[in-house]
Amino acid sequence: MSPTPYRQNSDSIRHSKPLAYLQVLTLEERPFRLTSGKTLPEVTVAYETYGQLAKDHDNAVLVCHAISGDSHVARHDTKDDPGWWDLLVGPGHAIDTNQFFVICANVLGGCRGTTGPNSINPVTEKPYGVDFPTITVEDMVKAQAALLDELEIDQLLAVIGGSLGGHQALAWAALHADRVKNVAALATSPRLTSQGVAFDVVARNAIQQDPNFANGQYYEQEHGPDVGLAIARMLGHITYLSPEGMSERFDNRRFEARGDEQSDFERKFSVGSYLAHQGERFVERFDANSYLTLSMAMDLFDLGGDEETLSAKLRNSKCRWLVISFSSDWLFPPSQSQSIVRALVSNKAEVSYCNVVTPCGHDAFLLERDLPLYGELVKGLLGAENLKTFAPKEDKSVSTTRLFRQRRDYDHLIKLIPDGNSVLDLGCGSGGLLARLREKGHAHVVGIDLSPSAIVECTRLGLPAIQSDLDDGLHFFPDDHFDIVVLSQTLQAVRDVDKVLSELLRVGRKALVSFPNAAFLEHRRYLAESGQIPDMTLPESHRWHDSPPLRLFSIKDFEDFCEKKSIAIHELVALNEKKGEQISEDPNLNADLAIFVISRHGITK
């Protein structure tokens, strides 16, 4: 690194390029009061906008950036520098700048134009340095909200962000429930894991123990805590990648160092060279005090360590939610996104959730690999805003639920669901049943499916859908959360009948359970005569060996089970599907399909 005074370096960080589109606005609230009670004499916000604000000011989308990001979320034109989320933001992209007015502001405490530790304190006329107060994610949101006031945007169509940007999105919903219609929170959490905090602590120790840190007042020195900041960044980088991603990248060339670069850091291993490069480049564009400030804000962010606290904090939220996690993200593990979903569900908020299977780790939300999924989900969320009806569309059978679902029993199911009842559909596919129920005026309907594309389809239709495996139980839902839970032709395939039925009857006051009757006359005859197992469940030429193991049971078997488990049977609709008839006489002999209405409580048939 060149021996120019560090102060210049700091300047160059803030004004590295004359950004033609960078707008700067000093907020009216002076001094600017922080949640800690401390104040900043004034706050300037650097931001960029994309697209046109609609006449009614109702198409604004706020994008929030992560710890090392800035306001330059996308290129403004083909000659512009790349933005950090060009993949998602732009004309025709998921966040379509032809439709939406996109705003992205550098966060409070940052070092790219918005007031932060390297800004000049108007009182002392020197950089704040260590005098910059501890700030919180809530303070960042407050500055953004003040910016929107000045832009005369009362309500955001959406707030979208990943990682620390996701923290901001969550804080928006918690603090400004009335100002947000949709929230998309990617790769984020209600608060960092203890492991995540631990990495941040080590990173901050590396910066603060760097002799050039000089207690944060390094701006006049020749060097700042460049080594400490580089080490912090190296460490951060490890946590942004997944172990499998690192293996793919470095396992086959363990010692292939970049020969073309000088470095003060160890470069024996290829992964070390990579980290050295990342660390050294970061020092050129980021201020160590900002890193400390933002990393501490992230560690202090805490919407609750349990779901009760979290749901209380989000209780006023009226928006539609999209929560996306990434399977190999170990810094913000999927279980944390699932906590957010559970808290929202318990508030009866409209929430869709998908866990994107990827080797890309925490960084996945910034990368192209999984764009077809997370991009479509975000696009679906924003697009659903314009839906006037929940068009009942053809079921495209996108579901990959264990059993190849048959939806011939829709009509019968719908007849069994009283008007206005809340409904959970297990294995919702592309939302066929839920859409029909919405059309009929059922406000509170939720789907579950294993298939990501089912979640995309439902999100497009404005139907909340949660990606989940039935065999993991219905952990997203509290007791008695729905009037009706529908389990259509899936009980044959679940691993544990007792557990799944218990879960059904825990979350639903009643359950509709349909299954093929193994004791149907033709099946009995087929086994007796041919000596082979009849192909009763799978009409599309699936044989016993092609499917997952399917348990066979009859109407009588099921009735015996219910009696043993004290499950009340309210109704049995027995059908001969081939003939299209409802069966009243000896259903166990004459029906090929049964639909039971059951509950834990109530009157036994």
Place this chain on the structure above:
Amino acid sequence: MSPTPYRQNSDSIRHSKPLAYLQVLTLEERPFRLTSGKTLPEVTVAYETYGQLAKDHDNAVLVCHAISGDSHVARHDTKDDPGWWDLLVGPGHAIDTNQFFVICANVLGGCRGTTGPNSINPVTEKPYGVDFPTITVEDMVKAQAALLDELEIDQLLAVIGGSLGGHQALAWAALHADRVKNVAALATSPRLTSQGVAFDVVARNAIQQDPNFANGQYYEQEHGPDVGLAIARMLGHITYLSPEGMSERFDNRRFEARGDEQSDFERKFSVGSYLAHQGERFVERFDANSYLTLSMAMDLFDLGGDEETLSAKLRNSKCRWLVISFSSDWLFPPSQSQSIVRALVSNKAEVSYCNVVTPCGHDAFLLERDLPLYGELVKGLLGAENLKTFAPKEDKSVSTTRLFRQRRDYDHLIKLIPDGNSVLDLGCGSGGLLARLREKGHAHVVGIDLSPSAIVECTRLGLPAIQSDLDDGLHFFPDDHFDIVVLSQTLQAVRDVDKVLSELLRVGRKALVSFPNAAFLEHRRYLAESGQIPDMTLPESHRWHDSPPLRLFSIKDFEDFCEKKSIAIHELVALNEKKGEQISEDPNLNADLAIFVISRHGITK
């Protein structure tokens, strides 16, 4: 830290206590040649021993320590300081010092008595410091082997180690195949993951960039690179714990700092206080140059990035193996232990493997929580050494394989296995079938089971058993690895029949597959008459809903499947188990159990 000259500190590291039992021996090879070709003028090894060396010198167990360990593996008496593996080593413990002569030596490059960077270089009469050469795990093993020479131990009963100690155990088997009868490798790998190397690189950068590092010649300074070493240790500690372990420990008291201690490091968060404490204590007992040396040796250790290389390196190994991984160990993930197992299996080595399910992360092998499992496994390995026969014992049905196994068909199975054939038993339980086969003289038999206690039982009997889920395929085994693969009454429960049968016929030249025949006369009659599914597979009052889903199929169904898939049927043994009869006439009607002998190739029946 006190402002005493650092040199004293270094002395105190080497001789912190007069260890009554510490023995020191200077090796004969002078200069001591390293694998790099460089030399050390002389090497002194500090070691401790426990128990008595048998007359024949055949009861020696070498225990290898991890990066921050030393020769004090266990207390020598009740007044002695605790050892780092008291749990495992001691009178009556898994590594029983009443039976075995246990040796543990401080590794080459360490700082606890064996020659390392803080030792006095006899040439310069100053500590080696940065002049200490890069060493490898192989060099450590060479020093240990030289120590054994001097102790007149030609062959070790066992080498046992975890983490870097596991690396040493692997290197022993690779380099001194004739000198090792058993190897237990815990929480280890053929080489570090790229993620693991990355953490080490960051840790080394923190040490080397500490201004007090002084290019490694800090021994005469007031302070060494204490900050860098503490940061390295903090980072290490994060990787030794699992995320869930950290959550358990710190989530509910995020800000509970230890108020009683001073620290230069951040102590705002409880996890930060914990790390600061760990880092600062480590500096008092460890030398930074040793840490660099050992961490580099670990990163350089590489028995192969693919299993071909690894199995070639271990080709001469004739010992019995026990490989143990820990489910939440992300520094040495179970998949790496599984690579070792695969490489050994492909060499037809005798290997048992168990993945211990635990929240304790990499540290699990040092902790009490999982001792009942890993301790019993180690004990079983050492105990099996004394077995003269493979006593066919009662099957205790420890198996938790999907299906509750019935072994009534053992006798029939054994009749179908030609003398001397190699056999893989899928769902081996406590080794009943394998033990009978060993008694009959089958040398190459291997079991698979999901249940850890099954692996313990088999290991005790000296039967190699690998913990694995059949539904994951038989990835441990190469093509045509066995003459016979046995799948006894399990096909009903597997997720994918086609895949499992393909795997069976890939790894075995023939397969024996037994299953209950769903078209047995009594079953047909039962369904026809009662309208319920007969309870054909599970004699102990398991009904259709209590088990995992079991597919039902008949002898004819299976024959059709084999025809469709071009699977050759060599033989069918049809049984009426109730009557204890073999069935020849219309087996699909008269048999309740079928045993098929099948193969990919050969003559169709």
